[in-house]
Amino acid sequence: MFFGYMFVDLMSPLQSMIEAQRGWTPDVFGMYGSSEFILNVFGFLILAGIILDKMGVRFTGQLSASLMFIGACLKYYAVSDSFAGSGIETWLGSWWTSFPASAKLASLGFMIFGCGMEMAGITVSKAIAKWFEGKEMALAMGLEMAIARVGVFAIFSISPWLADMAPATVVRPVAFCTVLLLIGLLTFVIFSFMDRKLDKQLGLDSRGGGGSEEEFKVSDLKYILSSKVFWIIAFLCVLYYSAIFPFQRFATNMLESNLGVSAQTAADIFRWFPMGAAAITPFLGRYLDHKGKGATMLILGAILMIVCHLTFAFVLPEFPSKPVAYGSIVLLGISFSLVPAALWPSVPKIVETRYLGSAYSLIFWIQNIGLCLFPMLFGFALKYFNAGRTEGMPYDYTRPMLIFVACGVLAMLLGLWLKAEDRKKKYGLELPNIKK
Numbered sequence: 027m028f029f030g031y032m033f034v035d036l037m038s039p040l041q042s043m044i045e046a047q048r049g050w051t052p053d054v055f056g057m058y059g060s061s062e063f064i065l066n067v068f069g070f071l072i073l074a075g076i077i078l079d080k081m082g083v084r085f086t087g088q089l090s091a092s093l094m095f096i097g098a099c100l101k102y103y104a105v106s107d108s109f110a111g112s113g114i115e116t117w118l119g120s121w122w123t124s125f126p127a128s129a130k131l132a133s134l135g136f137m138i139f140g141c142g143m144e145m146a147g148i149t150v151s152k153a154i155a156k157w158f159e160g161k162e163m164a165l166a167m168g169l170e171m172a173i174a175r176v177g178v179f180a181i182f183s184i185s186p187w188l189a190d191m192a193p194a195t196v197v198r199p200v201a202f203c204t205v206l207l208l209i210g211l212l213t214f215v216i217f218s219f220m221d222r223k224l225d226k227q228l229g230l231d232s233r234g235g236g237g238s239e240e241e242f243k244v245s246d247l248k249y250i251l252s253s254k255v256f257w258i259i260a261f262l263c264v265l266y267y268s269a270i271f272p273f274q275r276f277a278t279n280m281l282e283s284n285l286g287v288s289a290q291t292a293a294d295i296f297r298w299f300p301m302g303a304a305a306i307t308p309f310l311g312r313y314l315d316h317k318g319k320g321a322t323m324l325i326l327g328a329i330l331m332i333v334c335h336l337t338f339a340f341v342l343p344e345f346p347s348k349p350v351a352y353g354s355i356v357l358l359g360i361s362f363s364l365v366p367a368a369l370w371p372s373v374p375k376i377v378e379t380r381y382l383g384s385a386y387s388l389i390f391w392i393q394n395i396g397l398c399l400f401p402m403l404f405g406f407a408l409k410y411f412n413a414g415r416t417e418g419m420p421y422d423y424t425r426p427m428l429i430f431v432a433c434g435v436l437a438m439l440l441g442l443w444l445k446a447e448d449r450k451k452k453y454g455l456e457l458p459n460i461k462k
C-alpha cells in the first residue's frame with residue numbers, strides 16, 4: 027500500500043516537467059489522472075470483489091500486486107527514451123493527435139495499475155479483517171492507512187528530487203517506483219506464506235474460507251444490495267471521499283489564490299495534510315478498538331470537514347492568514363483520520379465474512395464513480411464562476427467550494443441516519459472491536 031500510494035501520486039509534482047519533456051498539456055495530464063479509475067468504474071472492481079471472495083486473499087493479493095507492477099512497467103516504457111521514436115509511438119501518435127502517444131500508453135498502464143491498486147485495497151482490508159477479527163482491527167487498518175498517507179508525503183518530496191538530478195528527467199521517479207512495486211509484490215508473496223500458516227492454525231481451506239462458514243456464491247450479492255445500512259455506508263463514503271481526494275488536487279491552487287502566495291509555498295502548507303492524518307489515524311483506530319463510537323466518529327469527521335471547507339470558502343478570502351490556513355488543514359487532517367478510521371472497520375460489522383470482499387468492492391466502486399466525476403464537476407464550477415478572470419489573476423474559490431460543503435452536509439446526515447439505524451438494529455457500530 028505504501029509503494030502503491032507513492033506510485034499513484036508520483037506524477038503530481040512533475041506536471042510542468044512532463045509538459046516540457048513529453049508535451050502533456052494540463053488537459054492531457056487531467057485525463058491521464060482519471061485513467062486510473064476508468065476500468066474500475068466500468069465494472070472491474072465488482073469483478074475484483076467476486077474474485078476476492080471466490081479465490082481468497084492470497085491469490086487476489088498476488089494478482090493485484092502483479093497488475094500494479096505490469097501497469098507500472100507499461101507506464102515506465104511510455105515515458106522512457108526507448109519509446110520515443112519507436113514504431114508503437116508512431117502508430118499511437120497517428121490518431122487522436124492532440125493526445126500524445128506517450129500519454130496514451132502511460133494512461134493504459136495507469137488503468138491496469140489502477141485495477142491492481144483498488145483490488146489490492148479491498149484485499150488488504152479483507153486480510154486485515156481476517157487477521158484481526160475480535161482484536162485490534164481498527165488499529166491495524168489505521169496503521170495501514172497511515173503508512174499509505176506517509177507514502178503520499180514521501181513521493182511529493184522524493185519525486186521532484188529524483189527528477190531534477192542531472193540530466194533532469196521524469197523517467198527516473200517512474201523507474202524508482204516501478205522497482206518499489208516489484209518489492210511490494212515480493213512482500214505480498216511472503217505475506218501469502220504467513221497467511222497459509224494462519225489458515226492451517228485456524229483449520230480453514232486454501233481460500234481462507236471453510237470452517238463453519240458457507241462458501242461465497244455470486245447470488246450472495248443480493249444480501250449486500252438489499253441492506254439499507256450498506257447503502258448508507260456506501261453513500262457516506264462516496265460523499266466524504268469526493269470532498270477530500272478531488273479537493274486535494276485543487277487545494278494548492280486554492281491556497282495560492284486565497285493567500286496570495288506562490289505555488290511552492292501553498293504546496294508546502296498543504297503537504298502536511300496527509301502527514302497529520304497519518305499521525306492521528308492509528309490512535310483513533312486504537313480508540314475504536316477499545317471504546318467503540320464508530321458512528322459518532324463518522325458524524326464528527328463530517329462536521330469538521332464542513333467547518334474546514336466553509337473556512338476555505340468564506341474566511342480565507344476575507345482574512346488571508348497562514349495560521350488560519352494551517353489551523354483548517356490540521357482540522358481537516360483530524361477529519362480525514364476520524365472518517366477512514368471508523369468507516370472501513372465498520373463494514374465487517376454489517377456483512378458476513380464470506381462476502382466481505384464484494385461489499386468492500388461495491389463501496390470502492392461507488393466511491394470511484396465519485397472520484398472520477400467530482401474533479402470534473404469542480405473544475406467546471408471553477409471555470410464557470412471565474413468566467414471574467416484574466417490570465418495571472420487568482421481564482422475565486424468561494425462558490426465552487428460549496429460543492430464540497432454540500433458533500434460534507436449530506437455525509438453528516440447519512441452519519442446521523444447510520445447511528446439511528448445502528449441503535450435500532452444493533453449492528454454494534456458504536457461498540458469496541460476487541461471482544462473481552
Ligand SMILES: NCCCC[C@H](NC(=O)[C@@H](N)CC(=O)O)C(=O)O
Nearest residue numbers: 147148150151171174366370390393
Ligand atoms: N485498505 C484500504 C482502505 C481504504 C483506504 C482509502 N482508500 C480508498 O478508499 C481508495 N479507494 C481511494 C482511491 O481510489 O484512491 C483511504 O482512506 O485512502
